[in-house]
Amino acid sequence: MKGMKSSKVDYLEKKVANLERVLSHLFTEQQRITELAVGTLETIKKMEGYEQAIEKLKEEVADNAGKAKEANAGGATC
Secondary structure, three states: OOOOOHHHHHHHHHHHHHHHHHHHHHHHHHHHHHHHHHHHHHHHHOOOOHHHHHHHHHHHHHHHHHHHHHHHHOOOOO
């Protein structure tokens, strides 16, 4: 950074420090969201009818995939 004014260097240092702080906050929030998602999933797994709901979703996904494949074979777009 030879030849750069000290005010410009100070500005860039502050900007980098701010970016580091924002990234740190984002990582913390990502951890919290992950913990919340895992906790929610574990709670749902304990609910009555969970296995049946999963099987129904699997069937629906398979049906939708089959329909999409047929549409693509016919030249249509999804």
